[in-house]
Amino acid sequence: MSFTIQNVLIPDGESYKTVNVQIQDDRILAIAPNLEVIGTAIEGSHQLLLPGFVNAHTHSSEMWQRGIIPPTPLELWIAELYKFTPLDPAQAYLSAVGTAVETLMTGGTCVVDHLVLIPGQELETIAAAERAYRSVGIRAFIAPLIQDKALSAGIPTGGDEVKHSEDVPTTQAVLDLVQTAVEQFHRPDEGIEIMVAPTGIQLCSDALFAGCIELSDRYDLNRHAHLLETKAQQLLAQEKYGCSAVQHLKEIGFLSPRTSLAHCVWLDDREIEILAETRSTVVHNPLSNLRLGSGIAPILKYRQAGVNVSFGCDGSASNDSQDLLEAIKIGSILHNVTDFDYQYWITPRQAVDMASLGGATGLNRADQFGTLEVGKKADLVLYDLKSLSLLPRTDPIGLLVLGRPVNVVSYAWVNGKQVISDHEICNVSVNDLKEKLFEQSQWSPKRKSAAISKTEARYRSVMGLSERLS
């Protein structure tokens, strides 16, 4: 299968140029003005072509709870999240389809799904997500979210003796599950990869990390985890290790050029150096960090230290959307209030590079995708520059990143295969998706659980918050 995108605008240094782009099979064959058309011709006039972005951290099944969890910090929010998490793999399928659709419609061609597993149906959950991503045609890194501690262990004890539930799987059972998932679903050539993805230091033993490292080395798998999302986790790391979480992860060998770490809000300068030394990647989830009040990740410091940074939407219960362009915009401009010196502020072009090449680098695949280059995978997105939200004509990338684009993706391809055509998703029915999401849910604004209040007293005490008003 070949096709040629004609007369399309692409970035060229600080400006743009108009070219034709030939694609053969899954790769970019040539990029130059006036190239002959091979295969199908796609008219690219008044459109901007960019490499697809990476939604470098999300949890697809959270889509079922978007819009409903009240404004609370992570440690309380997550109790509520788990209380109502979907328990049917058919739901996991639909939310993965929804996540893929929203990611594609906002410029993403690749998703990292830190997938919450349904207890007792772990492999079925992974199978459902894998089927969803294959159906839509998005490139997917499925990162089964694993842990071997109870959820309550994620809150610092403040020195108190705290009992946690013992209803957790053994470390070996968790590792066996990942190995089975790798054998069944890890197919890099087909655009589906499994990652080793411990939740983070807050819920995982060193033995679990060690097992993940071993699997990563044995099967050449990327590594993913949450890292220091909240101040509570910073306190917890000191309680657990007597040193910083980053120092500990370095010592046990988890950090590497194929390690991407979601959030990284509470790192100090020495910890930032460690990420740079180990060539680890920070996945910035600005909307989630604001929504949960986690803090503002020191992204300008990461960039100045040479740490690779990419963008994620995070799960839809903490954002509450999978709009990658929104994450890119807010993840760029948010940091202007952290440094008066504007020469370090992220420009729209830098933001685009972070979202594409930065995303690919974090997945150790910068040689495969993330730039418009001959020989790279054809993971490509066309933006319609005649959309109202991208008018009047000024600077296409400035409008795309700093504006609020609405339905601007006109065409997209993953691995050379078309996934969006004329602003519409190609391979699944979005109307069908909407109908199913509607039918399988109900308005529940007064949903109440004891989940938050059970944890609240300890959380407020450890965080030094005074008693709650009425």
Next chain:
Amino acid sequence: MSFTIQNVLIPDGESYKTVNVQIQDDRILAIAPNLEVIGTAIEGSHQLLLPGFVNAHTHSSEMWQRGIIPPTPLELWIAELYKFTPLDPAQAYLSAVGTAVETLMTGGTCVVDHLVLIPGQELETIAAAERAYRSVGIRAFIAPLIQDKALSAGIPTGGDEVKHSEDVPTTQAVLDLVQTAVEQFHRPDEGIEIMVAPTGIQLCSDALFAGCIELSDRYDLNRHAHLLETKAQQLLAQEKYGCSAVQHLKEIGFLSPRTSLAHCVWLDDREIEILAETRSTVVHNPLSNLRLGSGIAPILKYRQAGVNVSFGCDGSASNDSQDLLEAIKIGSILHNVTDFDYQYWITPRQAVDMASLGGATGLNRADQFGTLEVGKKADLVLYDLKSLSLLPRTDPIGLLVLGRPVNVVSYAWVNGKQVISDHEICNVSVNDLKEKLFEQSQWSPKRKSAAISKTEARYRSVMGLSERLS
């Protein structure tokens, strides 16, 4: 003209209820379940009805420069903005139409346009904006942006002798212009009002403020100004007055229940008290404050002090969009990182109240619009709850505020007149708007001017920034 919205969801305490809403002429006649249909029936099933929001601070003509000004602080950004500001009232018309359309499509039924006036064609600019807002049918408060100092006077001197251009209008000429605008265009009954709107302390003499206060009293006009958007303005106020800007504005009598103040980023606790005492309104423009690196306005403190707060998009060259739902989302969640105590965080329902009733209050019209109440103006918006971005069904207002809604406004009315029907703008052709914006602009990513560099050395010195790299 009458109509009835049937079977529609409206907020009810912490929950929702399904009602019929009768509208007669420009007012809400009745709200109750199972009311008989009067006039045209509008089917409201699976839709949410809210009072229209107020886009409480923008500059419509900035739409011509959205996406193009590089990431720089206000004091440099504004030099670039003025260098390329449109000079044809026909452009002012189109950008006002664009501003109205984007505001309406994202839940706003009222706009406050702090309108940049074309030199020598000031009244023609106001006339163009007025015609645009009447054409689209949005409620508009036109606030001609006036000043009697040169732009360079907006940067602190740092004690140096600085010469400013003398090419500025006299104070009396500026005031005469506003008076003429009031006589020609101020028609509250028709949904068009003129405001007195000095740029702010940075560019206006006390005599200009005094003249504005006099006009405001004489014609019952609302008052609007920028206030302490940047740290530089805080320094400047100390240089000019030897006291804080807020203290000075209080002393000269500008603050009042009909005064709304854009930004309010750099206020201390005593200044916040003054805003509360004078019942002034803060207009929060979160995207602009981030984009320009101005800072995070202390919105949670305002709310705790009892200061009314509403939301604005600010002009499209500092945002770069007129998506009010985006301003509401970011303006809510941004503040979660400023206070660990989540009991003060803004909930989605509070955000909706701020955007509607808070907006109306800031315009001294809380008795007229901003809530769903019998007798209030029918400034109403219906949201389509079957849109993908508002699914699955959880909490409609949570989804609307915390999600990223795409094209969700299905119907809207201003003063009882329909302005959106079935997701489409009724009274102007959006295709025509797009064509004109396209034709009357050209891609200019390499646009260069001396505007920024002329001011840069002084700005960096006053702000204590080291010499620029490279």
